Amino acid sequence: MKQKKVKFAFFLDLEYAYKTLLRNKIRSLLTILGIVIGVGSVIATISIGQGASKAIQNSINSMGSNLLFVLPGSSSLGGIHRGFGMLPTLTLNDAYAIRKLPAVRTDSGMLNATQQVIWRGNNWATLIDGANSTFTTIRSWSVAKGVFFDRRQVTSVSNVAVIGDTVATKLFGLMNPVGHVVLIHNIPFTVIGVLSAKGFNAFGRDRDDIVVIPITTMLEKIAGTTWVRAIAVSAISDKDTIRAQSEITALLRQRHHIPLHKPNDFFIRNLSEIAKTANSSADTFTILLGSIAAISLLVGGIGIMNIMLVSVTERTKEIGIRMTVGAKKKDILKQFLIESSVLSLFGGLLGVGCGIGLSDMISLLSPLKTIVTTEPVVISLVFSLAVGIFFGFYPAYKASRMNPAEALRYE
Amino acid sequence: MGNTSLIRLEDIGMTYKIGDIPYEALKGICLNINNGEFISIMGASGSGKSTLMNILGCLDKPTSGSYFLEDRDVSDLTSDELAEIRNKKIGFVFQGFNLVQRLTLIENVMLPLYYSGFHSKEAEYMASETLKLVNLYEKGNKFPNQISGGEQQVVAIARAIVNDAPMIIADEPTGNLDSVRGSDVMNLFLKINAERGSTIILVTHDKNIADYGRRLVTMRDGAIIS
């Protein structure tokens, strides 16, 4: 009989709590607004954070695995990549020497600059990337139309260009650009290929807004220099990136005649470091928004406490009647706790709905694809339930401590 | 059954504090009530009848004296122990009916069972049977504000007897009713007293109502005068 009581009382309380809250729809809704906003923003925030991490991961994968960047300058200067031609320490010959190292598969000297590209009346400012014939391998980027330039075209300083999808559309519309001649820096280049479309990267930059030309042509005819801005290196495997890094360091120190006690005049970055930096800034963002959300959950909890106190006062008579016919302290406590829990859990559910809606809207209106996973949903529901129990406790306790004779007199 | 003691009050006193000023609402009350009695407590308004009722009904504790219910001293029990006694031993009927407005009539009748460990099906059955007994079964799913005051008081009586409590305490049960409905309610008390043997303690300021009882106790200024 005792066991049965628990079940009976619990479900009746639950049903009654639900009815009571429905009867005061507007008030219940206003009460849970804080929880709705709190949970909604938690869900939306985390979906943004997870979407950003995924996008960073994707763009790193799309750049190719085992990728290292050799950059001019010293990492002790803060590792900041100075502007074009500011730190002339790396040459194309360095890139060729690096290619011969055992742990290195391919390399690509890189130099880029923003230039106007003109075809007939059309004119588009884009990123001109000087690269080696190994570009497609290192960046895991295929050609959709035509071909990429080969090693012979690099050594012969050819005026050939492979253009990105966006540039192709801007200049040629629906026409096939392959075989046409465009002007870059007033120099004619034959378009020999179009890169496959990659879309936006994690930071909202259009990766297809690019023109790739041989690094030699870039150095001699456009930049007028033999210094490269960076050398992209692909190690033979994931495990060999560290080895490749030390081989490159030894080689370049030797080639640049750096004495033992002097620091490097270049530095090497690997993609996992870059990814870590990007991820940690995404995390900072998530933590910041998350704490705002937590505060609004707290405010939501106080809202619930407030309305439960009002409810307890309003229902003093009912509490008196229940006590008169035999309700014990714990019965009254339970009744009001169930009510505040139902209220806050309902707020949590509504918040999850709003959060998912918000996250979908962000996906729809921005280049970022947000991701909603089960974990934050479950955690915020549990958390809203906890808020309901925590902030509902004081009003429920107050109700349970009433004197039945006095409560009955209340009108 | 008739002569076994149900209630024994020994020198009960009740002093309220209004601010810092003590007010003696009950003074040295001694009273014995046997099982199966129908007793009327009469007195003018303010004479301390409701205060005495609250103590008899274990809703409040006296500030002095001893209260024995079925030979057990209940004057100093905890609030949960008192709740248990109210649930098992006492049925309540008040002037203002005191039904929970948001519960249906049958749910109101089920309420004491709800707090005493009955399975919902069983409780519903017992409440239905009790409502049949007072001829209100058909209205079981209505809410209190959908029926008349007389009917509400009958539902309150059904709630008071559903748990088979040995005693019923009624504080001015006809105070909000016209004389026809009032006599209906009083006849129901007579019937319950006769057929179920429940002890009935009735409080009223109205001599006509008090006359339904078989024993009359009169109060004045917090004391029993006859």
Ligand SMILES: Nc1ncnc2c1ncn2[C@@H]1O[C@H](COP(=O)(O)OP(=O)(O)O)[C@@H](O)[C@H]1O
């Ligand atoms: N909770 C209380 N606090 C202070 N005084 C009270 C309280 N309850 C009753 N009284 C006082 O005690 C006296 C008796 O009241 P009550 O028992 O309600 O009388 P009756 O029911 O006979 O009209 C009255 O003077 C009333 O004002």
Ligand SMILES: [Mg+2]
């Ligand atoms: Mg009174």
